[in-house]
Structure formats: C-alpha cells, structure tokens
Amino acid sequence: MTDLALTNFLIRTGDDCLIVGHRLSEWCGHAPILEEDVALANIALDCIGTANALYTRACDLGGGRRTPDELAFLRSVTEFRNALIVELPRGDFARTIVRQYLFAEYELLLFEALSSCPDPEVAGIAGRTINERKYHVRHCREWVARLGLGTEESRSRAQAAVDELWPYTAELFQKDKLLEELVASGVLPGLDGTSAEWTDVVSRSLSDASLVVPADVFQHVGGREGRHTEHLGHLLDEMQIVARSHPDGKW
C-alpha cells in the first residue's frame, strides 16, 4: 500500500517537472536574448531530467509494469496529476519567469525534504536535484528583480504575471489523503511549515522587486485529481502526437 502511495506521489511530482519543462522548452529559439535561450533550455532540461528520474523510480516500485515513456506519452489528460500552475501557457517572458520562480522555490523546499526520504533512490534523486533548483531559484529571482525594477512596462507585466499566477500557488501545498498517508507511514517527512516558509521567501523576493503579493485571492485546485485546465489537453496533443501515431514504434 505504501509502495503504491509513494509511486503515485513520484508520478505526480514527475508530472509537475515534465509539464513545466515542456512549457519552458517552447521558448527554445524564441527567447528575448540568446543567453536566455541557453538558460531556459538548461532549466527545461533539468526539469525533464528530474521527471525521468522520478518516473523511473515510480516504475521500478510499480514492478516494471509501465515505463517512464509510457507515463509521459500514453496517459490521457485526466490521468496526469500535475498542479495546474505548470500547465498554464508560457505567456510572455514575465509570466514564464514568475511561474518558474514560484515553482522553483517550491521544488527547492520539496526536494530538501525528500532528501531524507527513507527510500534511498528517492533521497538520491532529491539530493542531486537540490543544487539544480538552487540555480533555478537564483536565475529566476534575478530576472524577477530586473523585471520588477527595470522599466514601467516590465514592472506592470511582472505584476500582471504575479496576479495571474498567485491563484494557482496554494495547490502546490495542498494536503490530501496521499500526502497524509505517506507522512503517517514515515515514507515522506512532514511538509508542515513548508507552505509558510515558501510564502515568506517568495513574498520577500517579490516585494524586493517592488511587486505586490495579492492578498487572499481564490485558489484553484484540481490537478492532483486529474481535473485540469483546458490547456493541458492541447499540450499533451502536441507532446504525444508522434509517440501515439506509431504505437509499435521504438525511438
């Protein structure tokens, strides 16, 4: 039972990484400066790499009945368990950077907690991921500052991004049966306090960049139960088209 719960947790965490990595990869060749083509591709690669590692462990725990590629390319929209924030369209550069910043701060806390997971494989993946996420946080936080303090236009675009994305942030810390079970059985360390810590860190960076954190807005949830926005279906249509068109194909 616990194995199944851990498997499901790894898959949904992998889904977050894959979908956000996919969104970032859409920038490749279209970034505002060449250095950002490199940087966004780098972060995308880290995220998709983490997804692959988490799926691989999930598949091993699941007895090898599925492969990581099957998880990525053959599940339908309602089977994905990523949080809604990662599937939203990439939007402008401000939207992409703000989303990645908010998400990377969450991931950093998550992987720090997971680095003491009793499953040594998971702890290993988490340990390797922490440094990457520290870089993501640093890179995106620097851009948040540039955009927030740069020009009137960049500030208003960054603020619009914060306002649009904030209603999707609580889902990252949403407690559900799966998490409770994993914490109760000692497979996951308690994540109590991470939400407050995240809010603290993120609020400080945003206000340092003269951006206003929205107060008490409605929070959307549903991704963890497969209740997604319309955007995910389009993303999957594109991501899965080649794999699904050749069911017997090896790549």
Place this chain on the structure above:
Amino acid sequence: MHDDVANESRFQERIDSGEKIEPRDWMPERFRHQLIRMISQHAHSEIVGMLPEGNWITRAPSLRRKMALLAKVQDEAGHGLYLYSAAETLGVSREDLIDQLLDGSAKYSSIFNYPTLTWADVGVIGWLVDGAAIVNQTMLAKSSYGPYARANLRICKEENFHKKQGFEIVATLAAGTTEQRSMVQDAVDRWWWPSLMMFGPHDNDSPNTAELMRWGVKRRSNDDLRQHFVNITIPQAKAVGITIPDPELRYNEESGDWEFGAIDWDEFYRVIKGNGPCNAERMKARRSAHDDGRWVREAAAAYASRDTVAAEE
C-alpha cells in the same frame, strides 16, 4: 602606403608560416571585412538553425530524445554566442550584426530554409546537416584567425554529439516499422541535395574562395569538402540500408571517391535569394522573437544602469 605594402607582405608571411592572426595584430581591412562577413553568417546560421529542429522539441517521441534534442538546440545557441564573440574581436557589436540579420542584409546557411516535416527530419538533420557542418568546421578550426579557429574547435566537439545522436535516430527508424522506415527514407530524399549545397557553389563559381584560401581562413575548397562529405556519408547510408537519392552515384576505384550527379544550382540560388520554402517564416520567427523581447532587454538595461548609478553614489 609604403607601410601598408610592407605590413601586407609581413602579414602574408605570418600566415604562410602557419602563425595565427590575433585581434590586436595588424591585418588588411579586406581580411577584417571578409572575416566579419563569414563569422557573422556562421553565427546567424546557428541561431536560425535552432528553428527547424526546435519545433520538434515539444513533439519528440521519448523522454530521452526530448532531452537530447533540447540539449542539441541549446548547444546551437551556445555556438551562436561563441561566434558572435569571435566576430566582436574584429570591432563589431552583436547588436549590429543581429540587426543586419533581421533587416535581411546578412545571410545565413540556406539549409535552414527547408521545412522539417516529420520526426525523421530531426535524425536526418543531425546526421547530414550537422555532419556537413562538421566537415566545414573541422577545416575552420585550423583557420588563420585565432578567435575563429578556437570557436570552431569548441563547436566541433559538440557537433560530433549532434551527428552521433542524429545517426542513431536514423538507424533506429531504419530498423523500425514500415512507416518509420519510409519516413526516414523520405527525409533523406528531401535533405540529401540541400546538404550537398551547404558547401557552397563549385570552386570556379566561388568568388571568395581563392582569397580566403590564400589568407588561410579556409584551408580546403568547397568542392574538396563536398567530396569528402560524400565519401564518408555513403558507407554510413549503406550500413543502415538508406538509399541516397542520386542514380548517378558511382564509386571510382582509382580516385577512391564516390562520384555524384549534378547539383541543381538553380534551386541553390533561388533559396539564397530568399525564395526557399521557409525563408520568410524563419525571418518572421527571428524578428518576432526580437521584437517581443525588446521590453525585456530594455528592462535588463535599465536595471543594470540602476546598479551602476547606485554604485557611483
């Protein structure tokens, strides 16, 4: 005037003895001019070259392929950066060079004006297009201009990975389902001739070649490089059962060369003049990335000057 003649003969002697010319060294204006043209065209090619394959990152059929392709396209952006830096050593700015690309006055490799229609194109581009680029860039790594030679040396290391990955995709598809096999053959049919055109016009139609070779910027002629590329590629095609779309292809026992049919130079010049299938689209993509990114660059500049102001206060 007298000095120029003396300088020029000293310059040629250095080149003939295999010395590298470095940014602070004396060089003829025309040498500088030709290098800026060549290096910036090369840089632009890396950047525009991100587009045809970049549009398959979101559709790559496995996690491994998705990561490899993303890493590859990222490398190409890095190549652009090395090359713009090499060009900047000659006294031009990246901004000005990019403006020339966007206003259509600078060229980039015509190969990127062809469309990528199926996943097999990603493999075939890695195999043939990166393969041809390696042949060219291996020569340029021995170029007489130091910064350009060193940029190409770094680039070649990464290009070899690209070619290896590309060929691996081709080999996998060629051993795959009927559909996959016909997909990869079709991609080779479309990319073969444009790949041969990557080496440029025949030597007798290439106005710059003699001068560039005398200056050691290029070490081998277009036709020579093209022949070398064909010679190494045909055995690879045979190894995976791919047919090269050239009925006149023959092995010449005496020379050891694979002789090939006539290249359609009308097509070559048509695409160079801007009438290839994707010229307009590639430029549109680059221009809109540039225009959409303007506010970001302005914000970064404003933020950076704010830092300096703060430091001065």
